[in-house]
Amino acid sequence: MLLRRVIEHVETRNRTAVALDYFIRLQRDLRIARELLEGLGSLMTIKVRYMIRTLFYFSAMVFASACSVGAPPEREHADEFMANLAAHCGKAYEGKLVSTDGVDADIAAQKLVMHVRTCQDDTIRIPFHVGDDRSRTWVITRTEHGLRLKHDHRHEDGEEDAITLYGGDGAVIENSTRIEFPVDEDSIELFNREGLSASVTNVWALELTDAMFAYELNRENRHFRVEFDTTIPVSPPPPPWGAE
Structure with a gap:
């Protein structure tokens, strides 16, 4: 059980890193797309504007999720204490x-x-x-x-x-x-x-x-x-x- 918690903790950290990397790349791609579409000016339809705005909202949600998946410090300390104590079993x-x-x-x-x-x-x-x-x-x-x-x-x-x-x-x-x-x-x-x-x-x-x-x-x-x-x-x- 304690070993599984350690593995889950490492996997959580890995998921956080992947999500943050995805967010950075998504922001870069969206910035490029926005610069290209701004050149179109009035040619952009309302539907296209809505799609761009939705993509920006989605990128913000990815960032918020990436920041929240890590275990809080209290749980990490508790897991470490139990693992250290179990070593004396x-x-x-x-x-x-x-x-x-x-x-x-x-x-x-x-x-x-x-x-x-x-x-x-x-x-x-x-x-x-x-x-x-x-x-x-x-x-x-x-x-x-x-x-x-x-x-x-x-x-x-x-x-x-x-x-x-x-x-x-x-x-x-x-x-x-x-x-x-x-x-x-x-x-x-x-x-x-x-x-x-x-x-x-x-x-x-x-x-x-x-x-x-x-x-x-x-x-x-x-x-x-x-x-x-x-x-x-x-x-x-x-x-x-x-x-x-």
Whole structure:
């Protein structure tokens, strides 16, 4: 799927170049035709004038189409992020908590491992293991306009937690290394229903460079960030709770 998107992107760029080349040649030919027909003066019939005007309108439409067929930058960044992340599929990496909020002291003391476990179609699932706790999985999904991040939380018996599948869609995607996900309306409703009103302003972020993957959560008076060294793979951990 990701390879197909890359191929489609290259083909789109090629179509754009062809359309622009056609537009340039069409404008040149029309300019020559106009100069020749201007010499005819009053000999031009109304029908001929109409045909010339129609050709000029058509050339403008070709140009507008050529300018619009390219994918918007946000989609290109999202595709590149997913392709770069999929390159790690099957690998696991150890990380460390780099934020300093006191509420996260217990997590900081645990072994933290991410596992890019499955990469299927437009979805990548990354279990996040905190010590022996295998309840958390980050789910990154390709959407029509960008990316979506959701959190799949399970109990040890595989049943869904009451607070699960929350997250948001990527906002303005300015580059392919860091994408932020403001909380979406469904998650706000979930948080309010479960008495977690402080979380209704959550903004999550994923960051991927040549040497590091980071997961981040921010809101007022709250900052959580864990970073993983992607240059040193570790042994994959057991499946997350609820995985088939």
